[in-house]
Amino acid sequence: MGIVKISNYNFTFCLFKEQHVPPIYHTIHNTRTGQNYVSPKSNSSKAWLSRITEIRCIPEYLNPVPHTLDNRLKILKLNRIKGFYIDLTGFSSVTDYMNSKMGSKQRSRLKSRMKRLESCFDISYQVYFGEIEKNTYEELFHNMQELIKRRFDQINREFNQAGKLKALKKRGFDLILDKKASFHVIYDGARPIDICLNFHFQDILNGAIRSYDIDYAKFGLGHIDITKHVEWCLEHNYGILDFMWGDQSYKYDWCNNVAFLGHHIYYNPKSLVHRLIVPLRVLTYRFKDYKEVKKVEKQKRAALSRTAHKSKPTERPEIQEIDLQNKTDATLSEPYKEVNIHTATYFWLKPLVFNFQYQHRDHSTDITVRELTNLSNTYLVLGKNKGIIVLRSSIEA
Template sequence: MKLLGIKSHNFSFDFFEKNTVPPFYKGIEDVPNAYFENNIIKDNNVHIVNCIMPYIGKRESTLNDDYGHYSKSYRLGYAMDFSNSSSATDYLKNVLGKKTYKSMRQDRQRLYRDHNIRLKVYHGEMDKDHYTYLFKTLKGYILKRFEGRTHTHTALSKWDFYVPTCYDMILSKNAAMFVLYDNDLPIAISLSFRHKNILTAAITSFNENYYKYSLGKLMFVNQIEWCFLNNCTLLDTGWGNIPYKIKFSNAAFYYDTKVFYPKKKLAKKMLAFFISWVLMLKYYCIVVFKEKRFNRPEITFKNRWLNLRSTNMHSQHVSLKTESS
């Protein structure tokens, strides 16, 4: 792609994990000016900006005047919208149903009965050495889980970014690390990023010796409960059709993909137009022929589309009322 003068960006990754936005934006409603401080373009390339969340990207924004773009919406994302729920229990019962909720609660009770379990949420304070230990443990769990598979966890390709940057983000409350301990052994670790009243789930892995307790699901429950205690009204679970993630989510949405081109370059404009259609067709080919999914999302998620009006941001932080730092 670089040989053709094409560069790619991930809006969601830049926004939540770097606290920036791709350089074609001069401003977005209710997003701090600091996110745009380094937005300088020094080339005439075509730029693909993937994974633009609608609850950010569809706000009133100012784009770089020198660039035009083609926009397509096709990649599905999933989220948990808590705006109409009175509590975590209320949300879980409504979304999971009584039978699944009861089964999940029993898994949690068995875990706490069989082991000396405690939850620790690091959000604002954390020992640096323990942070390093937890990241090393988390990577080990991911490598063990994907051992023998033909593909690897996408987070591993960004590991050199996560390790040196996430510690300061935890201290500044732009990230949170959820850790489930059995005595002093971390058995499940989840890393999430926060922007005002929105939490996005980034990485979760666990000790496979505890597989029978459904730790992946239980970590979702822990994050949901934390969101209610900390005024987070949206938990973005990202893209990828993982069944239990979809089960926990009550909202679906389309990410935007924008292909930017320099307005004064006719050849780049034509290339951008071509790329925008190729990317969409490629996605649908993967969905239909590889993943064997034929249902239209508009029908499958008929009553579950994300209500953008319910995701209004605020910057208030509330101290966690359970054990945390």
């Protein structure tokens, strides 16, 4: 009977990340714009008749057209994984879109967070698309990897994508220069605090990799960068902002389309082996998907009881507020040395300082951080009118 070859392709990864089309197709039809992309490397070989070919993760707004030879193949279509995307057709501005998708309370909160971020730090927004210096690219990619790793460490999960990112890094620079990829970055001064790597195809922006500095979590960087993505897409006539798969809450907040990604299995109906193998693979997928649904449900229940993805031990210092108008506070006259929260020794202070800034809307230039030299493990964070005393305790679980 021989060994049956099974070819597997992730359509989304092929098209956006690897910039090619699975060779069983000769054309990709954009159902929204009517554009056709003819693959220069498609393969109409009769070899397709002797193998089973699976194409996963096909977004509903793209229609891949197989070779005419493959009319002799039968196609089985499965619904397995949900995809999330924003369709910007008919919207003139980010405000216009937000009004259609969000309630007034949600919009107000997002605008407030953005204003606080911009009032507390020297914030700038940069898109690298078509041009970028090689050293800038190298630094941003490295920073993006570090931000992702810190987030994984925070939720106590293993970061096992380093190998894939390393392979992508080799190609990303040329893709940006060719306008097939872009870096969308939020800077605090010269420091990147939110980095997104996106891929481009026709009028589609594929949000492939997102990262942010967890110390700025209070400001909602993830929602702010999506706001900027939508704004950029509308300014540059992009109709789709695709967030692919993954059941994260922010996707429900932003996406106006949630639809199953196509999973197509091509096989030769005249082959007895194909007719036996394909149903077995379908049953396997059904079982795997059932287990995955149960796993997600279990994780959600665990999250509600505060047991899922338990963070690693973190600093739980005692914090006391002080009024700087009250000059009689004894701690203000204690000997001290000023410290830099961006150095490794005092890195743990960063989220406390940023949360203080968020609460009081003080700019970084108005913040002073002191370590009191006569009082062990005691620090002062001083703004324009308010301050806090930080008493560092032992690390708690």
